[in-house]
Amino acid sequence: xxxxxxxxxxxxxxxxxxxxxxxxxxxxxxxxxxxxxxxxxxxxxxxxxxxxxxxxxxxxxxxxxxxxxxxxxxxxxxxxxxxxxxxxxxxxxxxxxxxxxxxxxxxxxxxxxxxxxxxxxxxxxxxxxxxxxxxxxxxxxxxxxxxxxxxxxxxxxxxxxxxxxxxxxxxxxxxxxxxxxxxxxxxxxxxxxxxxxxxxxxxxxxxxxxxxxxxxxxxxxxxxxxxxxxxxxxxxxxxxxxxxxxxxxxxxxxxxxxxxxxxxxxxxxxxxxxxxxxxxxxxxxxxxxxxxx
Amino acid sequence: xxxxxxxxxxxxxxxxxxxxxxxxxxxxxxxxxxxxxxxxxxxxxxxxxxxxxxxxxxxxxxxxxxxxxxxxxxxxxxxxxxxxxxxxxxxxxxxxxxxxxxxxxxxxxxxxxxxxxxxxxxxxxxxxxxxxxxxxxxxxxxxxxxxxxxxxxxxxxxxxxxxxxxxxxxxxxxxxxxxxxxxxxxxxxxxxxxxxxxxxxxxxxxxxxxxxxxxxxxxxxxxxxxxxxxxxxxxxxxxxxxxxxxxxxxxxxxxxxxxxxxxxxxxxxxxxxxxxxxxxxxxxxxxxxxxxxxxxxxxxxxxxxxxxxxxxxxxxxxxxxxxxxxxxxxxxxxxxxxxxxxxxxxxxxxxxxxxxxxxxxxxxxxxxxxxxxxxxxxxxxxxxxxxxxxxxxxxxxxxxxxxxxxxxxxxxxxxxxxxxxxxxxxxxxxxxxxxxxxxxxxxxxxxxxxxxxxxxxxxxxxxxxxxxxxxxxxxxxxxxxxxxxxxxxxxxxxxxxxxxxxxxxxxxxxxxxxxxxxxxxxxxxxxxxxxxxxxxxxxxxxxxxxxxxxxxxxxxxxxxxxxxxxxxxxxxxxxxxxxxxxxxxxxxxxxxxxxxxxxxxxxxxxxxxxxxxxxxxxxxxxxxxxxxxxxxxxxxxx
Numbered sequence: 001x002x003x004x005x006x007x008x009x010x011x012x013x014x015x016x017x018x019x020x021x022x023x024x025x026x027x028x029x030x031x032x033x034x035x036x037x038x039x040x041x042x043x044x045x046x047x048x049x050x051x052x053x054x055x056x057x058x059x060x061x062x063x064x065x066x067x068x069x070x071x072x073x074x075x076x077x078x079x080x081x082x083x084x085x086x087x088x089x090x091x092x093x094x095x096x097x098x099x100x101x102x103x104x105x106x107x108x109x110x111x112x113x114x115x116x117x118x119x120x121x122x123x124x125x126x127x128x129x130x131x132x133x134x135x136x137x138x139x140x141x142x143x144x145x146x147x148x149x150x151x152x153x154x155x156x157x158x159x160x161x162x163x164x165x166x167x168x169x170x171x172x173x174x175x176x177x178x179x180x181x182x183x184x185x186x187x188x189x190x191x192x193x194x195x196x197x198x199x200x201x202x203x204x205x206x207x208x209x210x211x212x213x214x215x216x217x218x219x220x221x222x223x224x225x226x227x228x229x230x231x232x233x234x235x236x237x238x239x240x241x242x243x244x245x246x247x248x249x250x251x252x253x254x255x256x257x258x259x260x261x262x263x264x265x266x267x268x269x270x271x272x273x274x275x276x277x278x279x280x281x282x283x284x285x286x287x288x289x290x291x292x293x
Numbered sequence: 294x295x296x297x298x299x300x301x302x303x304x305x306x307x308x309x310x311x312x313x314x315x316x317x318x319x320x321x322x323x324x325x326x327x328x329x330x331x332x333x334x335x336x337x338x339x340x341x342x343x344x345x346x347x348x349x350x351x352x353x354x355x356x357x358x359x360x361x362x363x364x365x366x367x368x369x370x371x372x373x374x375x376x377x378x379x380x381x382x383x384x385x386x387x388x389x390x391x392x393x394x395x396x397x398x399x400x401x402x403x404x405x406x407x408x409x410x411x412x413x414x415x416x417x418x419x420x421x422x423x424x425x426x427x428x429x430x431x432x433x434x435x436x437x438x439x440x441x442x443x444x445x446x447x448x449x450x451x452x453x454x455x456x457x458x459x460x461x462x463x464x465x466x467x468x469x470x471x472x473x474x475x476x477x478x479x480x481x482x483x484x485x486x487x488x489x490x491x492x493x494x495x496x497x498x499x500x501x502x503x504x505x506x507x508x509x510x511x512x513x514x515x516x517x518x519x520x521x522x523x524x525x526x527x528x529x530x531x532x533x534x535x536x537x538x539x540x541x542x543x544x545x546x547x548x549x550x551x552x553x554x555x556x557x558x559x560x561x562x563x564x565x566x567x568x569x570x571x572x573x574x575x576x577x578x579x580x581x582x583x584x585x586x587x588x589x590x591x592x593x594x595x596x597x598x599x600x601x602x603x604x605x606x607x608x609x610x611x612x613x614x615x616x617x618x619x620x621x622x623x624x625x626x627x628x629x630x631x632x633x634x635x636x637x638x639x640x641x642x643x644x645x646x647x648x649x650x651x652x653x654x655x656x657x658x659x660x661x662x663x664x665x666x667x668x669x670x671x672x673x674x675x676x677x678x679x680x681x682x683x684x685x686x687x688x689x690x691x692x693x694x695x696x697x698x699x700x701x702x703x704x705x706x707x708x709x710x711x712x713x714x715x716x717x718x719x720x721x722x723x724x725x726x727x728x729x730x731x732x733x734x735x736x737x738x739x740x741x742x743x744x745x746x747x748x749x750x751x752x753x754x755x756x757x758x759x760x761x762x763x764x765x766x767x768x769x770x771x772x773x774x775x776x777x778x779x780x781x782x783x784x785x786x787x788x789x790x791x792x793x794x795x796x797x798x799x800x801x802x803x804x805x806x807x808x809x810x811x812x813x814x815x816x817x818x819x820x821x822x823x824x825x826x827x828x829x830x831x832x833x834x835x836x837x838x839x840x841x842x843x844x845x846x847x848x849x850x851x852x853x854x855x856x857x858x859x860x861x862x863x864x865x866x867x868x869x870x871x872x873x874x875x876x877x878x879x880x881x882x883x884x885x886x887x888x889x890x891x892x893x894x895x896x897x898x899x900x901x902x903x904x905x906x907x908x909x910x911x912x913x914x915x916x917x918x919x920x921x922x923x924x925x926x927x928x929x930x931x
Contacts (some may be wrong), residue, residue, distance in 0.1 A: 020897050028662065034671030040606055043534070053680065057326075058322075062305040062306060064308060065306075069407060074306055074307060075300075075307040075310065075318070075327055076306055076307060077301055077305045077307065077318065077322050078322045078325040078326055078330070079304050080303045080304075080329050081302075081303035081304045081363060082304065083302070083304030083305075083306070112828055118304060120305075120706070122326065122330050123700070123702065123703065123704040123705065124702045124704060125330060126702075127695075127698060127702075154715065158706060158708075158711065159705075159706065162349070162631065162708075163707055202387055216713065216715075217713075218708075221706075221708050221710040221711045221714075224710055224748075224749045225708065225709070225710060225919065226917050226918055226919045227919065245315055262747055272829060
């Protein structure tokens with residue numbers, strides 16, 4: 001049966017038959033609906049701007065999260081799993097993008113919404129945070145929570161500085177490893193010096209200075225330390241050129257947070273306290289968040 | 294007596310807690326750290342209804358988990374007190390809490406951490422009373438505190454109350470179904486009469502209070518109130534019946550501010566609901582003073598129902614009955630295995646886990662460690678749903694990768710250079726000592742570490758504390774000679790401290806530290822004699838060594854070649870330095886000879902929880918590497 005025969009399917013498809021018309025109509029009606037269904041299911045809903053909460057264990061990340069959600073800090077313990085919550089910027093803070101909108105505008109309300117993502121700070125569970133850093137699609141900013149009281153002693157400072165160093169290095173790698181010349185979207189970092197209500201806590205500017213010093217030390221000893229086992233153990237070759245990357249201005253001289261601006265990361269240090277006798281005081285943090293929104 | 298009972302999520306937020314005696318937050322934090330994160334203490338089998346225990350600072354902690362909801366239930370009490378009913382309490386509270394809030398937790402899992410658990414108080418109190426076996430009198434007396442505490446807390450929760458009410462509805466609906474049935478025909482025939490009487494009284498009282506309220510609030514509009522009355526007439530009977538038991542734990546409605554809130558909700562169009570709420574209040578208040586016990590009985594029944602339901606759910610999920618049902622289930626299971634969305638049970642996991650265990654054994658992981666890893670994966674996955682389009686195997690794989698990463702990642706910093714700096718700043722030399730079984734490469738790795746330190750311009754003294762094996766001192770002497778030549782240009786300085794053979798190793802080590810302090814060396818590396826880890830005679834001398842030389846760091850060298858024995862080696866060496874002192878890290882030597890069979894690393898870390906500091910990867914002085922967790926995990930899973 002050739003294609004030009006009267007009862008071949010191709011002839012039938014072009015013939016003015018009732019069945020052909022019915023099938024064509026059905027196709028015309030259903031195809032757009034099916035396509036619509038498919039595309040709208042695949043497309044993710046518009047994501048809220050995310051703020052990542054990072055920091056060593058016991059610095060007050062989860063407490064700040066609950067404060068943001070309930071306006072009062074809840075009792076918390078060491079986290080073992082990440083948690084994301086949707087929070088609203090408190091009244092009195094105007095998102096930067098909504099500066100000229102009136103408070104009744106629905107777009108204004110929408111601009112105030114944000115997502116806070118809490119990560120466990122324990123040394124063994126930091127992969128939750130680092131996984132976010134590698135591919136920060138919706139991350140608008142990073143809040144690195146520091147216990148200002150524990151930074152006063154050597155051990156606490158070292159742990160904090162090392163974590164902060166790794167985080168900043170990951171951000172820098174993201175910038176220098178970008179394929180386009182424009183570079184990836186900027187991710188600002190807030191170092192939130194928490195627990196300022198404690199007597200032993202360092203004031204924010206001292207936190208900044210001691211962290212900068214400690215990071216210089218970390219960088220120095222990293223440069224001198226033994227090489228990573230990646231290549232020797234038969235790992236991938238890309239580990240080779242990674243080793244030449246040092247934080248801030250080629251790793252020379254003293255490290256300052258200012259140097260991070262070159263790689264698209266501005267670092268601010270603000271004090272506050274989530275808990276405390278006279279209530280919480282996280283105004284400066286919210287101001288920073290409002291600025292990024 | 295119980296000190297504290299807490300219900301918290303894995304993300305660290307406390308959902309509900311009851312404190313009888315304040316307990317520091319660090320107690321539960323250390324439980325989470327030691328048990329859930331570092332897995333230092335393996336929980337025992339949970340059969341026979343016994344939950345694992347954890348002891349810390351005079352407290353005993355017992356806990357249980359609801360894994361699918363990410364909840365942890367912890368009971369804390371003094372170790373001196375022996376409480377036999379804690380296991381039962383944990384079980385019951387878990388069943389109650391998951392029954393009451395399970396759906397809510399599941400639904401608002403995304404982007405919220407709040408859960409109102411005010412209502413849980415009476416349930417918990419009742420459980421405690423039941424289990425403590427108090428008498429009926431004390432029961433009647435104890436009835437009031439929960440409700441009054443509810444009254445106190447009402448003010449804080451007032452604004453959010455209308456929202457809270459909705460999720461509670463299913464709860465009182467079930468109770469409403471159960472209450473009228475048992476009341477007429479059980480052994481207390483007096484119940485129906487007073488309850489009817491009371492409902493009759495309650496109505497006018499309710500209306501009156503409504504009007505008063507409206508006047509006070511300035512909403513005195515006639516049409517609105519008449520409409521309300523109509524709704525009362527319509528709804529009156531059913532709602533009063535329904536809400537009788539419910540009001541028992543919702544007694545906070547007594548508060549005027551809450552009531553005011555309802556009138557406002559009323560205006561928005563929630564009239565019937567608000568009406569219902571207020572009527573309960575009137576009625577339960579009347580009832581409570583007189584016949585508190587009946588109300589409590591209802592609560593009891595409800596509680597038992599919830600627990601029974603949870604238990605039934607648990608049992609029914611395990612076996613599937615009937616030929617058709619089972620075969621359909623099998624087909625469905627196969628399908629789900631491919632598509633995902635299957636709830637994992639132990640049986641599902643068993644086969645794949647055995648395969649995973651074999652795979653790990655092939656990678657030279659000691660059997661004990663492999664079993665433990667698989668158990669931890671099983672604990673991690675049982676009761677979870679596989680995500681869409683993932684098979685059980687791949688779920689296990691990712692979970693195993695996660696478990697390996699978690700084990701191998703060190704908890705504390707391993708930066709040797711910084712530690713040396715800190716110790717030297719306090720004006721004494723940094724002492725590092727190396728122990729291990731015979732022939733694993735102690736001296737070789739010691740000289741590698743020495744080379745690494747010399748490159749960083751340290752002044753290193755090597756102490757030959759191996760006074761046993763012939764040629765050991767000379768061997769170190771050769772190393773030192775080589776290192777001297779190599780470091781000549783670099784600016785480091787190295788020397789050997791030796792006292793010949795036959796002397797006591799501990800004394801030599803102590804002398805070496807003194808000598809180093811005097812002669813301005815800032816690092817002392819002590820080589821020790823190799824010893825068999827199961828020879829008590831040889832191992833006992835290590836305790837004295839640790840006491841005299843006081844090393845800042847004790848590293849144990851282990852071969853990558855060794856198999857199952859690695860677990861015992863690591864354990865025995867870790868325990869040999871006396872109480873309060875253990876190993877600080879491992880050096881795994883000969884890693885270049887095993888290819889991808891790097892299981893020894895995992896075995897040793899798993900046995901002791903001590904991190905791997907260095908890897909020996911070749912014959913040269915420079916062949917010393919840090920551990921790359923990602924690479925090792927990849928090698929093990931390949």
